[in-house]
Every structure is written in C-alpha cells, then in structure tokens.
Amino acid sequence: xxxxxxxxxxxxxxxxxxxxxxxxxxxxxxxxxxxxxxxxxxxxxxxxxxxxxxxxxxxxxxxxxxxxxxxxxxxxxxxxxxxxxxxxxxxxxxxxxxxxxxxxxxxxxxxxxxxxxxxxxxxxxxxxxxxxxxxxxxxxxxxxxxxxxxxxxxxxxxxxxxxxxxxxxxxxxxxxxxxxxxxxxxxxxxxxxxxxxxxxxxxxxxxxxxxxxxxxxxxxxxxxxxxxxxxxxxxxxxxxxxxxxxxxxxx
Ligand code: PEP
Numbered sequence: 001x002x003x004x005x006x007x008x009x010x011x012x013x014x015x016x017x018x019x020x021x022x023x024x025x026x027x028x029x030x031x032x033x034x035x036x037x038x039x040x041x042x043x044x045x046x047x048x049x050x051x052x053x054x055x056x057x058x059x060x061x062x063x064x065x066x067x068x069x070x071x072x073x074x075x076x077x078x079x080x081x082x083x084x085x086x087x088x089x090x091x092x093x094x095x096x097x098x099x100x101x102x103x104x105x106x107x108x109x110x111x112x113x114x115x116x117x118x119x120x121x122x123x124x125x126x127x128x129x130x131x132x133x134x135x136x137x138x139x140x141x142x143x144x145x146x147x148x149x150x151x152x153x154x155x156x157x158x159x160x161x162x163x164x165x166x167x168x169x170x171x172x173x174x175x176x177x178x179x180x181x182x183x184x185x186x187x188x189x190x191x192x193x194x195x196x197x198x199x200x201x202x203x204x205x206x207x208x209x210x211x212x213x214x215x216x217x218x219x220x221x222x223x224x225x226x227x228x229x230x231x232x233x234x235x236x237x238x239x240x241x242x243x244x245x246x247x248x249x250x251x
Contacts, residue, residue, distance in 0.1 A: 002208045004224075005164060005231040006033075006248040007040035007125060008238025009065060009093060009212075010047075019047040023054040025241035030059050033248045037231070041238070042093050042125075045079050052088035063091035063125065066099055069112040081113075081120040092117050093233075095127045095151070097170045107150035114151060114163070123162045125233065126151060127212070128191070132171035140169070141190055148194050157199045164208045166233040167191055172213025174235055181222045181229075184211045188228035217243055220250035 014022060023041060030039055042063035043051050052062050068078035084092055094113050099105040110126070117124050128147040130140040144167065152163065167187055169179050179187075188209050196204035211223050212233030223229055231251075237243040 002206050002230050003164075004037045004251055005040060005208055005210060006037060006234065006244070007042060007063065007091075007093075007166075007210065007232070008234050008244050009042045009096070010044065010238060011065065011098070011235060012044060013239055014044075014047070016047055016050060019043055020050050020054060022239065022241060023047075023051045023060070026244060027054060027058045027060050029241055029245040032245060033059070034251065035059070037248050037251050039248055040091055040125075042091070048084065048087045048089060056088065061090040062088055063093060064089050064122075065093050065096065067092045067094070067113055067117055067122070069109045069116070071116060081116040081122055084117075085120045085122055089122060091123045091125055091164075093125045093127065093166075095147070097127060097129055097131075097168060097173060101170070107147060110151045111154050114155065118155075118159055118162055123164065125164045125166050125210070127166045127168050127233070129168040129170055129173075129213075135169065135171055140187060144187060144191055145194050148191060149198075152195070153198050157203045160195070160199055160203050160207060164210060165191060165195075166210040166212050168212035168233060174214070176214050178214040178216075178219050178223075179211070181226050184223055185226035185228055188226065192228055215247060217246035217250065220247040224251050 040061045064084045067081045095110045128144045130143040134143045192204045208230040210231045210233045215232040216237045
C-alpha cells in the first residue's frame with residue numbers, strides 16, 4: 001500500500017539551535033496530523049544528531065538531504081549512508097535538482113548513492129523533474145522517464161518498497177510558481193506508468209510519488225486530491241512549523 005507522506009526539506013537553512021526549535025515545534029503539532037500521513041523532516045547533516053533526539057519516539061521521521069556515493073574512506077567532506085543510519089535517519093533525499101544543478105549529481109552517481117542508502121537500511125526519496133527549457137520544449141515526460149530509467153531500473157521490485165519518488169519541476173522550486181494540479185497529475189500518472197513498465201502494476205500502485213515545487217497551505221489540498229499525488233516534498237514552507245503542518249492537514 002502506498003503511503004501518504006509530507007516531507008520537509010530544510011536545505012541549507014537554520015543554525016543547529018534554530019533547527020532544534022523548528023523540529024520541536026513540528027513534533028508538538030504533529031499530533032494534529034492523521035496517523036496515516038507520515039511526516040518527515042530532512043535537515044542539514046550538522047542537525048541530524050540533535051534533531052534525532054527530538055523526533056525519537058514521535059511520529060516524525062528523520063531524513064538526510066544527501067549521502068555519499070562511496071562507502072567510506074578518503075572522501076573529505078562526504079557523509080556516508082551508514083553514518084546517516086547510525087544517527088537515526090530513516091530516509092535520505094537523493095537527486096534533488098539543486099544537487100544535480102550545482103554539485104554535478106549525475107544519474108550514475110545516484111545509482112551508487114541509492115545502492116548504499118538501501119544497503120544501510122535507509123529509505124530513499126529520489127527526486128526527478130524537468131527544468132523550464134525542457135518543459136517549454138515539451139520534453140518533460142522524456143526527462144522524467146530517463147531519470148527514472150537511469151536510476152531506478154537498476155533496482156528490484158523488493159528495493160522499490162523502500163524508494164519514494166518526488167516529482168519536482170525545477171521551474172517550480174522556490175519560485176512561487178506551482179505546477180497546476182492537472183500538470184502535476186499528468187506527470188505523476190506517467191511516472192507511475194514508467195514504474196509499472198519495469199516492475200509491474202502492483203509495485204507501481206504501491207509506490208509513493210510526491211509533488212514538490214512551491215507547495216504551500218493554499219495549494220496543497222488541490223494537489224493532494226489528485227489520484228496519483230501521494231503527498232509533498234516541501235521546501236520553503238517547511239521552515240515554518242505552522243505551514244508545514246497545515247500542508248500535512250490538507251489531506
Ligand atoms: C524543494 O526544494 O524540494 C522544494 C520543493 O522547494 P519549495 O517548496 O521551496 O519550492
């Protein structure tokens with residue numbers, strides 16, 4: 001059964017004390033959210049350990065925003081999947097468009113990262129999505145299909161139980177421009193079909209596909225009402241506990 005998920009991606013925001021306060025505020029309000037909506041917060045690496053203490057024993061799960069494509073060793077500045085697991089992460093985001101755009105994250109690296117994350121017991125939130133030029137050229141289906149095939153087609157139906165897909169049109173991230181619910185649903189249904197083509201209808205039906213891109217309390221309800229949209233990956237609005245929870249209550 002696919003899950004309903006609302007995940008907050010804090011990106012490179014908040015100091016550690018501010019992050020702890022934000023996590024505490026999310027936890028305090030999480031009781032308002034129905035039990036079938038899973039809340040996840042993805043924080044910078046520095047915040048994971050103290051935030052893990054805050055969310056322990058609560059309905060809020062912890063995620064990293066990235067992990068290394070190598071197991072361990074001389075990779076200065078990198079953080080390995082087993083390190084994330086050891087501080088209490090349940091998830092890691094991988095392939096966010098900001099990492100693809102600014103840090104050279106390729107589909108090949110994402111295969112390695114996904115393998116290591118899964119091998120260390122982490123669930124993966126894999127981001128896919130087209131940029132504005134690709135959307136305007138009508139290539140958004142091809143771009144998402146290629147990203148999914150290049151990464152996920154290297155995995156098994158069993159692995160897919162621990163993989164969530166986040167469709168995030170790059171032109172909608174942090175821009176205030178949201179995909180319309182029709183635009184989002186069209187591509188979510190398509191992504192589910194790409195999953196079905198490789199893994200079968202049941203796996204596709206069970207795969208959680210999130211929408212991300214300027215999702216906020218005012219538009220979440222309409223987006224989440226779509227058949228193939230199973231929740232959201234939330235950037236800016238996740239930095240305010242009230243907005244994040246209001247989005248989660250939009251189901
Ligand atoms: C994101 O970065 O994953 C995101 C969706 O950001 P925003 O909600 O700010 O557009």
